[in-house]
Amino acid sequence: MAKEMPRSPLAPDHFPDLPVVDGVRFATTAAGVVYSDRTDVMLAVMDPGTAVAGVFTKSSTRSAPVLDCQVKIGGPSDAGAAILVNSGNANAFTGHYGQTSVAELTAAIAATTDVPLNRVFTASTGVIGEPMKHDRIVDKLLELSDNLSTDAIRDAAQAIMTTDTFAKGAGTQVLIDGKPITIAGIAKGSGMIAPDMATMLVYIFTDAKVSQSSLQSVLARLADKTFNCITVDSDTSTSDTLMLCATGASGVDATENDDFADALHGVMLDLAHQVVRDGEGATKFVEIRVTGAANDADAKTHAMTIANSPLVKTAIAGEDPNWGRVVMAIGKSGAVADRDLISIWFGDVLVADKGWVSPDYDEAEAAEHMKDQSLRIRTDFGLGNGETTVWTCDFTHGYIEINADYRS
Amino acid sequence: MAKEMPRSPLAPDHFPDLPVVDGVRFATTAAGVVYSDRTDVMLAVMDPGTAVAGVFTKSSTRSAPVLDCQVKIGGPSDAGAAILVNSGNANAFTGHYGQTSVAELTAAIAATTDVPLNRVFTASTGVIGEPMKHDRIVDKLLELSDNLSTDAIRDAAQAIMTTDTFAKGAGTQVLIDGKPITIAGIAKGSGMIAPDMATMLVYIFTDAKVSQSSLQSVLARLADKTFNCITVDSDTSTSDTLMLCATGASGVDATENDDFADALHGVMLDLAHQVVRDGEGATKFVEIRVTGAANDADAKTHAMTIANSPLVKTAIAGEDPNWGRVVMAIGKSGAVADRDLISIWFGDVLVADKGWVSPDYDEAEAAEHMKDQSLRIRTDFGLGNGETTVWTCDFTHGYIEINADYRS
Numbered sequence: 181m182a183k184e185m186p187r188s189p190l191a192p193d194h195f196p197d198l199p200v201v202d203g204v205r206f207a208t209t210a211a212g213v214v215y216s217d218r219t220d221v222m223l224a225v226m227d228p229g230t231a232v233a234g235v236f237t238k239s240s241t242r243s244a245p246v247l248d249c250q251v252k253i254g255g256p257s258d259a260g261a262a263i264l265v266n267s268g269n270a271n272a273f274t275g276h277y278g279q280t281s282v283a284e285l286t287a288a289i290a291a292t293t294d295v296p297l298n299r300v301f302t303a304s305t306g307v308i309g310e311p312m313k314h315d316r317i318v319d320k321l322l323e324l325s326d327n328l329s330t331d332a333i334r335d336a337a338q339a340i341m342t343t344d345t346f347a348k349g350a351g352t353q354v355l356i357d358g359k360p361i362t363i364a365g366i367a368k369g370s371g372m373i374a375p376d377m378a379t380m381l382v383y384i385f386t387d388a389k390v391s392q393s394s395l396q397s398v399l400a401r402l403a404d405k406t407f408n409c410i411t412v413d414s415d416t417s418t419s420d421t422l423m424l425c426a427t428g429a430s431g432v433d434a435t436e437n438d439d440f441a442d443a444l445h446g447v448m449l450d451l452a453h454q455v456v457r458d459g460e461g462a463t464k465f466v467e468i469r470v471t472g473a474a475n476d477a478d479a480k481t482h483a484m485t486i487a488n489s490p491l492v493k494t495a496i497a498g499e500d501p502n503w504g505r506v507v508m509a510i511g512k513s514g515a516v517a518d519r520d521l522i523s524i525w526f527g528d529v530l531v532a533d534k535g536w537v538s539p540d541y542d543e544a545e546a547a548e549h550m551k552d553q554s555l556r557i558r559t560d561f562g563l564g565n566g567e568t569t570v571w572t573c574d575f576t577h578g579y580i581e582i583n584a585d586y587r588s
Numbered sequence: 589m590a591k592e593m594p595r596s597p598l599a600p601d602h603f604p605d606l607p608v609v610d611g612v613r614f615a616t617t618a619a620g621v622v623y624s625d626r627t628d629v630m631l632a633v634m635d636p637g638t639a640v641a642g643v644f645t646k647s648s649t650r651s652a653p654v655l656d657c658q659v660k661i662g663g664p665s666d667a668g669a670a671i672l673v674n675s676g677n678a679n680a681f682t683g684h685y686g687q688t689s690v691a692e693l694t695a696a697i698a699a700t701t702d703v704p705l706n707r708v709f710t711a712s713t714g715v716i717g718e719p720m721k722h723d724r725i726v727d728k729l730l731e732l733s734d735n736l737s738t739d740a741i742r743d744a745a746q747a748i749m750t751t752d753t754f755a756k757g758a759g760t761q762v763l764i765d766g767k768p769i770t771i772a773g774i775a776k777g778s779g780m781i782a783p784d785m786a787t788m789l790v791y792i793f794t795d796a797k798v799s800q801s802s803l804q805s806v807l808a809r810l811a812d813k814t815f816n817c818i819t820v821d822s823d824t825s826t827s828d829t830l831m832l833c834a835t836g837a838s839g840v841d842a843t844e845n846d847d848f849a850d851a852l853h854g855v856m857l858d859l860a861h862q863v864v865r866d867g868e869g870a871t872k873f874v875e876i877r878v879t880g881a882a883n884d885a886d887a888k889t890h891a892m893t894i895a896n897s898p899l900v901k902t903a904i905a906g907e908d909p910n911w912g913r914v915v916m917a918i919g920k921s922g923a924v925a926d927r928d929l930i931s932i933w934f935g936d937v938l939v940a941d942k943g944w945v946s947p948d949y950d951e952a953e954a955a956e957h958m959k960d961q962s963l964r965i966r967t968d969f970g971l972g973n974g975e976t977t978v979w980t981c982d983f984t985h986g987y988i989e990i991n992a993d994y995r996s
Contacts, residue, residue: 240924241919503717535683536685574992
């Protein structure tokens with residue numbers, strides 16, 4: 181394993197005070213799957229009536245637990261549900277052994293928690309290609325089941341960390357038709373990726389009552405505006421998982437409700453930003469805004485190409501307002517651009533104006549903005565109404581140190 | 589500018605002894621376009637009867653000289669031709685000023701060399717977005733024209749360097765129908781990219797007689813197997829240029845000749861490998877071979893995704909046979925893969941066999957291969973006959989140092 185890294189300079193001061201979500205209980209334990217000195221398994225059990233939605237990695241080499249979850253998502257919501265996550269081993273690229281491992285683990289969870297097998301979801305995050313010692317988790321299931329508690333979500337956030345430098349959580353309470361509902365979620369990920377293919381996992385819970393199909397569609401739609409708009413280094417994991425569980429315990433129906441969607445969006449964006457803030461080696465949090473593109477898809481292509489460019493990211497690490505590298509990234513993106521209509525801002529400083537350096541550009545002003553810990557780069561294409569915002573971090577010696585200097 | 593970097597550990601021992609190509613003369617000078625203490629302009633003048641072919645960057649923000657060259661390529665070949673290249677300023681993203689700069693410079697070259705304006709090609713490599721002081725080059729044209737010599741190709745290779753740590757050249761002589769022809773070429777580029785958007789430029793000369801259309805088609809075909817198969821960091825420059833000039837001075841017709849194409853392929857591959865060997869911060873030269881893909885296009889997508897993955901490249905820097913990261917890269921590439929048919933070799937060591945770690949895998953053996961300066965990673969997909977080979981380098985602290993630590 182990589183050596184322990186110091187807490188990210190972009191980390192929030194402390195883990196937030198998350199509201200309790202009725203109908204969800206958590207327990208954690210140290211099963212010693214790989215790590216020996218910390219908790220590495222979390223179990224969440226939801227009451228009957230819970231709807232579960234999920235969005236998963238599109239990787240063609242995705243993990244055995246992901247394949248199992250994808251089959252089960254969309255099942256009946258009158259039963260309860262259970263989610264078990266372990267850190268240390270990803271159970272990916274483990275062939276038929278991996279599938280057997282998931283089958284035995286989920287069967288044991290169903291038997292222990294009395295949740296139907298088709299409502300038991302798992303995720304594994306850590307080393308790829310090694311058989312997982314799932315027996316060590318099975319041995320702990322009774323203990324986990326006995327210790328379930330409504331207020332252990334922070335422990336859960338800690339148990340699923342791999343190379344994360346801080347536990348990630350976000351939550352909110354909103355009124356739907358005058359009645360309060362609660363949303364709380366946790367995430368892990370030190371970017372899209374981490375040493376040994378640790379991955380991004382996100383679990384969000386609410387006591388709102390939402391139909392399964394509506395829950396799935398709002399989750400997929402908001403994932404495109406939050407978790408699908410962040411990147412640390414362009415590498416995509418084999419286990420990315422985002423799940424949303426609606427217990428309905430509040431009795432408040434939030435199906436197709438805009439206030440619910442807005443509140444959920446806020447929680448998801450907060451968690452997505454925390455993942456970027458824990459990007460490997462990150463020292464800068466960067467918002468890339470694109471406007472005036474031919475369409476939204478082109479805007480996303482341009483924005484992600486800028487956000488993933490090693491040259492742009494190293495310039496940001498060097499606090500260098502090197503807008504030529506933004507021009508380069510736009511040029512290679514493949515999306516439509518007219519060189520003589522492109523304008524670029526660093527913070528509020530207009531750097532390039534319709535195809536050339538702005539006549540009023542003062543590099544000292546732009547350089548001053550680059551010293552901030554949170555940066556904004558905006559590009560306008562002057563072509564249409566396509567727009568997007570994505571978030572990334574800089575590319576530093578810390579990234580090389582984490583991923584190259586220490587043998588896994 | 590970045591501080592001067594030490595010569596790449598992957599550099600060849602010395603610049604090769606290149607054969608003289610009849611019909612081509614070179615001159616270089618220190619015009620002080622940006623650099624003050626070195627040659628920064630090369631002029632090559634070809635005799636009447638020379639055919640000129642070219643392949644250029646597809647960037648939508650490509651430089652003014654590239655746009656000018658693209659219009660002229662394919663013109664009549666009974667005239668001579670001239671190529672002028674400067675380093676220090678890229679003349680890219682410079683709007684109408686950039687076009688005027690090219691127009692004035694090419695007109696002055698035509699007047700000085702007696703080559704028709706539509707046969708005068710230029711390239712500029714260096715900083716983006718700053719007006720180019722082309723007058724400084726115009727002032728030196730008479731001197732350059734007076735000093736043209738058939739044996740100054742090494743000086744030419746040096747004059748076009750920016751952050752390259754060594755000058756790059758390759759050449760060969762082959763028999764076509766029993767008669768000798770000569771090929772010699774030079775390249776610059778510290779990868780696809782370098783600080784301030786310096787770029788890859790390649791100029792190859794031959795005394796074979798080849799029709800313009802045949803020259804263009806063989807160049808484009810071989811570019812796809814050589815320069816389009818290398819990557820240092822996935823960033824694409826605004827000025828990439830590859831030109832091939834056939835003077836015909838040998839009197840040997842090599843139009844549609846396979847021996848000529850083979851010899852040219854060898855020179856192009858040699859130059860392409862030298863560019864990778866001078867990749868920013870590179871300490872390992874890496875061949876990525878893909879076989880058994882559904883088709884050649886899928887093979888290229890998988891190979892380039894592996895070659896561009898920051899996680900794969902940092903693992904190589906760390907001499908870590910981390911095959912899980914290769915699996916990850918395959919998974920995200922978007923090309924077809926069946927997890928349970930994938931096999932992976934590091935050097936000659938079979939690491940993963942049809943979807944899982946090989947039963948005979950000995951990590952110590954793979955780790956031994958990773959210590960070499962030249963590495964081979966092979967992936968077989970078991971799907972079809974698609975195959976390709978691409979080349980890249982590792983991703984090290986040196987890259988961050990060059991691109992982030994020193995302000996441009």
